[in-house]
Amino acid sequence: MVERMDTAEREEIAALLARAAEGDGRQAVSEQGRLALRSGREDVAHLTSRDEHGALVGYAQIDAEWSAELVVDPARRREGHGRALLRRTLNSGARRLWAHGGHPAATHLAAEFRLELVRELRQLRRTGPAPAVPALPDGVTLRTFEPGRDEEAWLKVNAAAFAHHPEQGSWTRRDLEEREAESWFDPAGFFLAERDGELVGFHWTKAEGGLGEVYVVGVSPTEQGSGLGKALTAVGLRHLGEARGLATVLLYVDADNPAALRVYERAGFTVHEVDLMFGVPS
Known part of the structure; x- marks a missing residue:
């Protein structure tokens, strides 16, 4: 090591x-x-x-x-x-091993070591014009991320939105700042939704290698069911398609999240490939 x-x-x-x-x-x-x-x-x-x-x-x-x-x-x-x-x-x-793309050789090797499938992460893609942007919930306004100002508020909402998802919800200031330092980072594609000056949702988009990405969409628990997530998703897709000129957009979603899968399938996304995680039997 x-x-x-x-x-x-x-x-x-x-x-x-x-x-x-x-x-x-x-x-x-x-x-x-x-x-x-x-x-x-x-x-x-x-x-x-x-x-x-x-x-x-x-x-x-x-x-x-x-x-x-x-x-x-x-x-x-x-x-x-x-x-x-x-x-x-x-x-x-x-204790766990990723096989990106679910390559047959990796799957065979996992079976040889008697590892068990514990997670399936699907990459979805859509190609075509962005959907129309629905109206934001009453009282919600939209702006873009400002580096040096919005980090702590974003981390708070991200943790609340992904409390059930420790991999995303446990992000730290260092995790965020490392990505802000990446060449692909563009605050103009990082949308924040606010209610009365308080951050309640976001859609962080990414453009790299000729592809757009729904990098992460999060909504505060206080706004769940309001339609904010759907509106934020559409805002980001339109930005990637029109402002960045990217016809194809990808995103990742867990196979055991049927609600999210239905939302993205209705938006025109289909499965492109699958990442598999294998674990040591308990």
């Missing part, structure tokens, strides 16, 4: 991730994981796998919740490196 990495090793791992993303057509490590790699977060463990010549052939990351992601260089697959790296990852304490 790597306790500390220098800049050269982080760049070597980043290059491996880039080769895998190009070969697989998707990222092997999540955005959160890639941010943790670049920033050197202390609550994340890193494992590297090298051949007899010292060449990097695999990388794994274990976060503070003992969830892991791993990748093997596309040119070095089918040599047993993935199996060996997964064994080391589990022996290092990982």
Whole structure:
């Protein structure tokens, strides 16, 4: 396990991730994981796998919740490196493992280690004109995010909106500021809904790689059922389609959230691919 990495090793791992993303057509490590790699977060463990010549052939990351992601260089697959790296990852304490895209090889490896499917995260996409924007609930106004002013209010509403979803609801100021520092961050696409000057909802959009993304939509529990979430979703889709010129928009939603799935399906989204999480049996 790597306790500390220098800049050269982080760049070597980043290059491996880039080769895998190009070969697989998707990222092997999540955005959160890639941010943790670049920033050197202390609550994340890193494992590297090298051949007899010292060449990097695999990388794994274990976060503070003992969830892991791993990748093997596309040119070095089918040599047993993935199996060996997964064994080391589990022996290092990982309790869950992501298989992004639900790749059959990853699913087979999880079965070999007797891991059980514990979560299914669906990527949905829609292509076409944005839907009409319905009226906001009475008394609600809309503006865009102001860096340096809105962070704490956003974190409060995000935590309340996602109290049932610890992965999103537990975001810290550092999590938010790391994303504000990313090249794709655009406050003009980060919409805030307020009632009497108090933040009650938001739609944070993302544009990267020729695709738009419903990055996260959240509504305060006090506004649940008011239609605010539907209006915010439409506002963001129209921004991505008209202001950013992006015809295709993606989002992620858990398979065990049928209410959200119905909302997005009615907005024209369909399943594009699925990320699977496997867990160690209890």
